[in-house]
Amino acid sequence: MIRVTVWNEFYNPHSPTQPELAVYPEGIHEAIxxxxxxxxxxxxxxxxxxxxxxxxxxxxxxxxxxxxWWGHITHHMVADEVVERVHKHILAGMGLIVLHSxxxxxxxxxxMGTRTVDLxxxxxxxxxxxxxxxxxxxxxxxxxxxFDIPHEETYGEHFDIPxxxxxxxxxxxxxxxxxxxxCCWHRGFGRIFFFQPGHETLPxxxxxxxxxxxxxxxxxxxRPKRGAYITGETKAL
Amino acid sequence: MIRVTVWNEFYNPHSPTQPELAVYPEGIHEAIxxxxxxxxxxxxxxxxxxxxxxxxxxxxxxxxxxxxWWGHITHHMVADEVVERVHKHILAGMGLIVLHSxxxxxxxxxxMGTRTVDLxxxxxxxxxxxxxxxxxxxxxxxxxxxFDIPHEETYGEHFDIPxxxxxxxxxxxxxxxxxxxxCCWHRGFGRIFFFQPGHETLPxxxxxxxxxxxxxxxxxxxRPKRGAYITGETKAL
Amino acid sequence: MIRVTVWNEFYNPHSPTQPELAVYPEGIHEAIxxxxxxxxxxxxxxxxxxxxxxxxxxxxxxxxxxxxWWGHITHHMVADEVVERVHKHILAGMGLIVLHSxxxxxxxxxxMGTRTVDLxxxxxxxxxxxxxxxxxxxxxxxxxxxFDIPHEETYGEHFDIPxxxxxxxxxxxxxxxxxxxxCCWHRGFGRIFFFQPGHETLPxxxxxxxxxxxxxxxxxxxRPKRGAYITGETKAL
Amino acid sequence: MIRVTVWNEFYNPHSPTQPELAVYPEGIHEAIxxxxxxxxxxxxxxxxxxxxxxxxxxxxxxxxxxxxWWGHITHHMVADEVVERVHKHILAGMGLIVLHSxxxxxxxxxxMGTRTVDLxxxxxxxxxxxxxxxxxxxxxxxxxxxFDIPHEETYGEHFDIPxxxxxxxxxxxxxxxxxxxxCCWHRGFGRIFFFQPGHETLPxxxxxxxxxxxxxxxxxxxRPKRGAYITGETKAL
Numbered sequence: 048m049i050r051v052t053v054w055n056e057f058y059n060p061h062s063p064t065q066p067e068l069a070v071y072p073e074g075i076h077e078a079i080x081x082x083x084x085x086x087x088x089x090x091x092x093x094x095x096x097x098x099x100x101x102x103x104x105x106x107x108x109x110x111x112x113x114x115x116w117w118g119h120i121t122h123h124m125v126a127d128e129v130v131e132r133v134h135k136h137i138l139a140g141m142g143l144i145v146l147h148s149x150x151x152x153x154x155x156x157x158x159m160g161t162r163t164v165d166l167x168x169x170x171x172x173x174x175x176x177x178x179x180x181x182x183x184x185x186x187x188x189x190x191x192x193x194f195d196i197p198h199e200e201t202y203g204e205h206f207d208i209p210x211x212x213x214x215x216x217x218x219x220x221x222x223x224x225x226x227x228x229x230c231c232w233h234r235g236f237g238r239i240f241f242f243q244p245g246h247e248t249l250p251x252x253x254x255x256x257x258x259x260x261x262x263x264x265x266x267x268x269x270r271p272k273r274g275a276y277i278t279g280e281t282k283a284l
Numbered sequence: 285m286i287r288v289t290v291w292n293e294f295y296n297p298h299s300p301t302q303p304e305l306a307v308y309p310e311g312i313h314e315a316i317x318x319x320x321x322x323x324x325x326x327x328x329x330x331x332x333x334x335x336x337x338x339x340x341x342x343x344x345x346x347x348x349x350x351x352x353w354w355g356h357i358t359h360h361m362v363a364d365e366v367v368e369r370v371h372k373h374i375l376a377g378m379g380l381i382v383l384h385s386x387x388x389x390x391x392x393x394x395x396m397g398t399r400t401v402d403l404x405x406x407x408x409x410x411x412x413x414x415x416x417x418x419x420x421x422x423x424x425x426x427x428x429x430x431f432d433i434p435h436e437e438t439y440g441e442h443f444d445i446p447x448x449x450x451x452x453x454x455x456x457x458x459x460x461x462x463x464x465x466x467c468c469w470h471r472g473f474g475r476i477f478f479f480q481p482g483h484e485t486l487p488x489x490x491x492x493x494x495x496x497x498x499x500x501x502x503x504x505x506x507r508p509k510r511g512a513y514i515t516g517e518t519k520a521l
Numbered sequence: 522m523i524r525v526t527v528w529n530e531f532y533n534p535h536s537p538t539q540p541e542l543a544v545y546p547e548g549i550h551e552a553i554x555x556x557x558x559x560x561x562x563x564x565x566x567x568x569x570x571x572x573x574x575x576x577x578x579x580x581x582x583x584x585x586x587x588x589x590w591w592g593h594i595t596h597h598m599v600a601d602e603v604v605e606r607v608h609k610h611i612l613a614g615m616g617l618i619v620l621h622s623x624x625x626x627x628x629x630x631x632x633m634g635t636r637t638v639d640l641x642x643x644x645x646x647x648x649x650x651x652x653x654x655x656x657x658x659x660x661x662x663x664x665x666x667x668f669d670i671p672h673e674e675t676y677g678e679h680f681d682i683p684x685x686x687x688x689x690x691x692x693x694x695x696x697x698x699x700x701x702x703x704c705c706w707h708r709g710f711g712r713i714f715f716f717q718p719g720h721e722t723l724p725x726x727x728x729x730x731x732x733x734x735x736x737x738x739x740x741x742x743x744r745p746k747r748g749a750y751i752t753g754e755t756k757a758l
Numbered sequence: 759m760i761r762v763t764v765w766n767e768f769y770n771p772h773s774p775t776q777p778e779l780a781v782y783p784e785g786i787h788e789a790i791x792x793x794x795x796x797x798x799x800x801x802x803x804x805x806x807x808x809x810x811x812x813x814x815x816x817x818x819x820x821x822x823x824x825x826x827w828w829g830h831i832t833h834h835m836v837a838d839e840v841v842e843r844v845h846k847h848i849l850a851g852m853g854l855i856v857l858h859s860x861x862x863x864x865x866x867x868x869x870m871g872t873r874t875v876d877l878x879x880x881x882x883x884x885x886x887x888x889x890x891x892x893x894x895x896x897x898x899x900x901x902x903x904x905f906d907i908p909h910e911e912t913y914g915e916h917f918d919i920p921x922x923x924x925x926x927x928x929x930x931x932x933x934x935x936x937x938x939x940x941c942c943w944h945r946g947f948g949r950i951f952f953f954q955p956g957h958e959t960l961p962x963x964x965x966x967x968x969x970x971x972x973x974x975x976x977x978x979x980x981r982p983k984r985g986a987y988i989t990g991e992t993k994a995l
Contacts, residue, residue, distance in 0.1 A: 138873055158871040160870055165990075166989060167989060169991055181447070182442055182750065183712070192442055204454070207987065225456045233657060235873065235918055277878065283882055377894070397708050398709050404752060438757070469683070472681055514641065517641075517643060519643060520647070699928045
């Protein structure tokens with residue numbers, strides 16, 4: 048059983064209503080948890096910003112194999128202490144899947160070491176064609192050589208990330224941009240996947256192929272247990 | 285002084301005339317050598333298929349720092365012995381720049397170990413937008429974040445290559461494809477760069493940005509001298 | 522069920538007896554197949570040089586998920602036609618595990634594109650300490666941070682391989698050498714792992730940790746089915 | 759002219775004397791700056807912890823092409839504000855060379871995203887043999903296939919770093935450890951090199967090969983000017 052926690056900010060400091068509710072009546076986190084729960088080998092819970100400790104207590108993280116992260120306008124409200132805690136668990140082997148605007152989150156920035164907030168974007172709801180660059184990668188399992196999302200926010204290069212350890216997808220947009228839309232990194236014992244689709248006012252998380260990618264990514268990022276190194280002063284062997 | 289040899293098949297077994305002559309009256313090789321010669325630190329010669337040993341004798345290769353390779357319909361006519369000779373020089377430190385349809389050449393296939401002939405293509409002369417994915421790479425020096433080639437053959441993924449050691453460019457085409465269009469690999473002491481533009485009936489090699497990329501690539505692929513390893517049976521140190 | 526074929530040259534053109542028989546009475550191939558068969562999810566057969574088509578017919582390869590390769594003094598006797606066939610299956614998704622002196626085989630050379638025969642070596646039967654460089658890698662599953670093989674042939678850098686896609690192990694030898702001893706590459710749909718231990722006159726294949734690594738590598742290299750790309754001339758999408 | 763700034767903590771909160779003074783009478787920073795100044799194409803200045811803003815003001819960084827970093831027991835005393843400033847300059851293209859115990863510095867941790875403090879170590883002043891793993895890399899220019907430092911602190915794996923973009927050196931120690939001792943990464947427009955030798959009580963920075971590596975690394979990490987991306991909301995192209 049893979050224990051997943053889906054984190055979503057689910058809070059808009061400027062408005063009592065979430066824009067996402069028009070598309071995802073129970074929030075993005077519940078929409079994602081819901082399709083993951085359809086897989087009997089996955090157990091999915093959710094957590095959100097306004098819960099105590101953002102719902103990411105030490106206990107929750109200890110029981111999380113893979114954490115999904117969606118955030119947009121409240122990145123700055125995430126407590127540094129929680130970011131440190133999440134970071135510690137990732138290095139020990141908890142998987143992390145960063146979705147869409149999560150690229151600007153504190154945890155992704157901390158793991159990457161670059162200005163991951165930096166990319167081009169425009170909100171026109173254009174077609175998003177996702178090309179499979181590494182068809183042998185487990186995250187591409189079951190996909191054709193490309194798939195289309197009819198309406199998405201456009202993201203474009205240059206995206207300020209370290210070179211991915213594996214580049215799985217590149218997105219094409221009719222307005223002329225390309226974007227490294229599926230990227231894998233290893234940090235410590237943890238596996239990290241960034242996936243570009245998922246604007247809050249568009250139904251991408253209902254898309255069958257998007258769901259397949261996220262399900263594949265959960266399996267790829269999963270480790271059966273946390274790891275630890277021997278470090279510090281040792282004797283000559 | 286960087287000593288460059290530009291190789292072009294420059295032969296059409298089906299026709300007495302080269303299609304490329306309409307655009308490049310002296311052949312693709314002379315067009316490329318010509319703009320390289322405008323750089324006083326580069327010394328460029330050419331070689332073609334129908335010369336003895338395809339113009340790539342041991343002596344020529346010994347005096348070549350960087351070899352450029354353009355071929356299309358005569359890949360099978362290149363003698364295995366010459367391919368072995370070129371391969372040996374690349375592993376010892378001669379740079380190689382593979383242009384456009386050179387992806388299907390014997391030497392590129394031999395260096396990569398995959399079916400590099402495999403990619404999607406169609407000849408519609410559409411726009412080719414080249415995005416800089418690695419703006420800090422020497423081959424991207426002096427470029428904006430993207431540049432346009434008004435008319436090119438379309439190449440699309442999946443392209444069956446080993447993961448590039450560095451991915452410098454990704455191309456966008458209006459017909460919906462993306463393509464890893466600037467890729468670097470290291471093999472032995474040699475540096476290899478593949479660059480996608482350059483269809484024989486289109487004037488891409490006159491494009492200022494294409495010329496800049498090729499000039500940058502020559503500098504990147506250049507090594508001042510050949511290298512050698514200590515190998516074989518050795519004593520315990 | 523993972524279907525494994527263990528290939529061994531098992532032939533010495535200079536002598537009617539195999540040196541390996543003193544340590545592996547039924548040959549290296551049977552020793553490896555034997556410990557793999559102890560895993561109920563693996564089905565292991567063997568093949569050797571002197572069988573028709575070296576035991577690697579189209580039918581055998583079609584029914585092989587992961588091929589293991591041990592060879593030493595008869596690399597040149599392996600027919601090019603069989604090498605082409607094995608290569609085709611690897612690019613389509615058959616896994617390949619190259620053991621010890623298999624680094625100089627035609628198939629490994631063909632996949633890597635470099636002079637993989639080139640490395641330092643001496644046969645003193647010294648200690649071989651294998652360090653885990655990537656403890657989060659599936660091939661390192663269940664290992665401590667290093668393990669010792671009491672007696673092995675010494676291999677040393679420089680080893681002329683393309684930069685591994687993942688570097689899992691580095692070996693230490695008391696005579697002063699280091700060696701990249703566990704290396705992963707992806708070629709087409711296939712996964713390739715090179716593992717350094719396994720001299721024919723030493724009992725390394727009985728070592729519990731060596732067996733664990735090979736078992737892990739079989740699981741890592743396994744794909745449930747062959748893959749295929751869309752390639753060639755396509756229409757604009 | 760390459761403008762280098764060599765940073766050294768040069769302060770011991772527990773003692774009025776620096777242990778390094780016995781070996782480097784003017785400090786490690788002056789020893790390094792001194793041999794770099796012997797190269798007429800390098801202009802080297804120094805900066806230390808107890809200077810205002812640790813000697814790393816905005817003005818100094820603007821005039822620095824490559825920053826070298828040596829620190830050991832005062833990592834926690836480096837102001838976060840200065841770390842942010844250095845980070846910003848690295849992402850814009852300033853090179854960074856992290857020496858020895860600098861692996862535990864705030865800036866290296868911030869760039870890597872892992873617990874770079876984690877490695878094995880013991881101070882026995884044993885031989886340190888540095889093997890060249892990537893002989894074609896500019897940082898290995900002019901070296902034999904390995905070189906020896908007679909006495910160094912022992913560092914051993916596992917070292918908790920992201921997989922290097924290029925692995926140039928691996929160290930061997932007679933006590934049985936190996937260590938990835940020369941590692942390159944790219945972050946934004948900046949190039950980062952970690953080099954393992956350089957314990958404060960041992961004369962490694964007087965070693966001819968160590969000096970050559972550092973000089974090579976300065977050249978490799980140098981960019982003629984800072985870079986910048988187009989980011990943020992853009993129009994459809």
